[in-house]
Amino acid sequence: MLRPDLEIIRTWIPDGTRVLDLGCGNGALLANLRDSKNVHGYGLEIDQDNIAACFENGVNVIEQDIDEGLGNIQDKRFDYVLMTQALQAVHRPDLVLSEMLRVGHEAIVTFPNFGHWRVRGYLFFKGRMPVSPTLPHQWFNSPNIHLCTVRDFEAHCHEQGYRILQSMVVDRHHEAGVMTRFLPNLFGEIALFRVAR
Amino acid sequence: MPDIIPADSVGLVTPTTLHFDQPLELECGRRLDAYELVYETYGSLNAARSNAVLICHALSGHHHAAGYHSMDDKRPGWWDNAIGPGKAIDTNRFFVVSLNNIGGCHGSTGPSSINPANGQPWGPDFPMVTVRDWVNSQTRLADALGIQQWAAVIGGSLGGMQALQWSIDYPDRLRHAVVIASAPKLSAQNIAFNEVARQSILTDPNFHGGRYYLHDTYPRQGLILARMVGHITYLSDDAMRAKFGRDLRAGKFHFGFDVEFQVESYLRHQGETFSRNFDANTYLLMTKALDYYDPSRDFDNDLEAALRQTKCRFLVMSFTSDWRFSPQRSEEVVNALVRIARDVSYAEIDTDKGHDAFLVDIPEYLKLFSAYMRRVSIEVQDASS
Numbered sequence: 001m002l003r004p005d006l007e008i009i010r011t012w013i014p015d016g017t018r019v020l021d022l023g024c025g026n027g028a029l030l031a032n033l034r035d036s037k038n039v040h041g042y043g044l045e046i047d048q049d050n051i052a053a054c055f056e057n058g059v060n061v062i063e064q065d066i067d068e069g070l071g072n073i074q075d076k077r078f079d080y081v082l083m084t085q086a087l088q089a090v091h092r093p094d095l096v097l098s099e100m101l102r103v104g105h106e107a108i109v110t111f112p113n114f115g116h117w118r119v120r121g122y123l124f125f126k127g128r129m130p131v132s133p134t135l136p137h138q139w140f141n142s143p144n145i146h147l148c149t150v151r152d153f154e155a156h157c158h159e160q161g162y163r164i165l166q167s168m169v170v171d172r173h174h175e176a177g178v179m180t181r182f183l184p185n186l187f188g189e190i191a192l193f194r195v196a197r
Numbered sequence: 198m199p200d201i202i203p204a205d206s207v208g209l210v211t212p213t214t215l216h217f218d219q220p221l222e223l224e225c226g227r228r229l230d231a232y233e234l235v236y237e238t239y240g241s242l243n244a245a246r247s248n249a250v251l252i253c254h255a256l257s258g259h260h261h262a263a264g265y266h267s268m269d270d271k272r273p274g275w276w277d278n279a280i281g282p283g284k285a286i287d288t289n290r291f292f293v294v295s296l297n298n299i300g301g302c303h304g305s306t307g308p309s310s311i312n313p314a315n316g317q318p319w320g321p322d323f324p325m326v327t328v329r330d331w332v333n334s335q336t337r338l339a340d341a342l343g344i345q346q347w348a349a350v351i352g353g354s355l356g357g358m359q360a361l362q363w364s365i366d367y368p369d370r371l372r373h374a375v376v377i378a379s380a381p382k383l384s385a386q387n388i389a390f391n392e393v394a395r396q397s398i399l400t401d402p403n404f405h406g407g408r409y410y411l412h413d414t415y416p417r418q419g420l421i422l423a424r425m426v427g428h429i430t431y432l433s434d435d436a437m438r439a440k441f442g443r444d445l446r447a448g449k450f451h452f453g454f455d456v457e458f459q460v461e462s463y464l465r466h467q468g469e470t471f472s473r474n475f476d477a478n479t480y481l482l483m484t485k486a487l488d489y490y491d492p493s494r495d496f497d498n499d500l501e502a503a504l505r506q507t508k509c510r511f512l513v514m515s516f517t518s519d520w521r522f523s524p525q526r527s528e529e530v531v532n533a534l535v536r537i538a539r540d541v542s543y544a545e546i547d548t549d550k551g552h553d554a555f556l557v558d559i560p561e562y563l564k565l566f567s568a569y570m571r572r573v574s575i576e577v578q579d580a581s582s
Binding site for chain 2: 018040042048051052053054055056057058059060061062063064072073074077
């Protein structure tokens with residue numbers, strides 16, 4: 001069983017395409033795309049437990065730190081470049097996004113929405129940095145150093161001239177409802193975007 | 198000298214020598230009319246003959262990769278920490294073949310063998326052999342053993358070059374190439390180190406133009422120097438600092454040129470041990486094979502074009518402190534393979550062990566190696582069932 005957000009991404013990717021997954025974890029998505037959609041892909045990963053898991057899943061994985069760039073990959077090498085739940089953890093999300101759209105025709109990113117009402121309420125009422133099931137870390141040990149809201153991301157795409165081809169916000173159970181559709185920046189906990197230059 | 202053979206050892210092993218009569222045409226234009234290859238095997242070949250793994254040795258390696266030849270052996274084979282029951286190259290799952298390459302000095306035909314033309318050791322008359330020649334000779338061994346396709350061809354350093362060459366020259370005859378601490382060709386700096394090693398042998402008065410066998414001597418000092426300089430490049434600055442620092446053997450300066458620092462003692466010991474066990478002409482040949490290796494040369498110096506022949510999946514591994522075959526050199530192979538959409542995985546192991554790391558018991562390295570090989574074994578089981 002694929003994690004629900006990965007299952008949504010899976011449905012966004014057509015058969016027989018070339019995919020690069022930045023921070024591919026144990027390679028579950030790439031393995032699924034290979035088996036169910038004949039996708040040829042590579043994952044980049046720095047955690048060696050995850051790399052070992054990719055090996056066992058028979059997934060191509062390259063040990064490479066995304067923060068050091070994708071300079072070794074030529075322009076438009078991939079159809080889709082994915083990054084799930086990692087955009088907020090890189091040093092320069094803007095540069096990473098730009099690199100994703102250089103090496104790929106389209107980029108698919110997912111991130112925790114810092115505009116969710118519970119996050120806003122936590123900061124407003126408690127006056128402390130929000131901690132929640134989707135953002136479980138404390139301010140001092142969080143890997144999430146560049147959190148943004150759905151609206152921030154949309155604004156950034158607009159400023160950079162990226163086209164948003166598809167988007168979705170879901171709750172923490174990865175379900176979309178009336179509220180997340182109506183007020184995504186308030187009710188979405190996880191945002192998924194497909195963008196192109 | 199194992200009192201008892203460890204449970205994760207392949208145990209006592211006996212080498213086999215095979216004689217080949219079919220002439221081997223060599224890249225240098227000459228040919229070997231007949232030759233012998235000595236090899237060892239560990240584990241058993243399955244009915245489908247799909248679980249065979251070939252181990253390619255590096256500069257100073259040989260066929261004895263795992264286990265013991267006798268209960269008197271001080272140490273097991275050179276890659277015993279990676280080959281055995283339950284180890285990365287699991288002999289419960291794989292049939293492992295490890296040979297001594299042509300030109301070697303451990304039983305396969307080489308410069309110290311007798312030249313049938315004159316009944317004397319070949320010496321300097323032994324033809325120059327290349328990585329491609331070795332791979333060709335290894336296909337003959339595969340044929341003799343009834344192995345049409347290797348589950349994996351595996352090697353470190355110069356051995357990794359052989360695995361890479363297999364993937365290019367015989368794309369249908371291997372499923373996986375495992376290329377560890379290697380490079381698609383040597384750098385000028387690397388060739389320079391090899392040249393220093395060769396000059397130290399060639400200028401030793403006991404070298405006698407390579408015919409030292411006839412003078413009942415050998416270029417001991419040259420071999421010692423060659424190994425000393427080689428050994429420095431196999432270790433990292435950090436590892437040397439950690440192992441020796443500036444420690445003195447006697448605790449104080451003697452103001453002379455005898456051994457004073459521990460690192461001097463270590464290098465001399467390494468050199469002397471090596472000089473007793475290795476043939477100088479073989480050393481010269483092996484270093485030339487390293488220098489010549491460059492599969493892109495036949496393809497307009499385009500590595501991608503060379504690799505376009507390949508069909509197997511690749512595992513490439515490098516070590517952070519390896520400056521003789523640095524991670525960047527491994528990444529050249531990885532990047533080229535990604536550009537041409539070949540299946541490749543890459544891991545860079547964090548260690549201070551330098552180039553020697555591929556032979557060292559580094560848990561992280563062996564864990565990744567094991568994980569990859571487990572997948573390989575599942576694939577070949579599926580393929581044969």
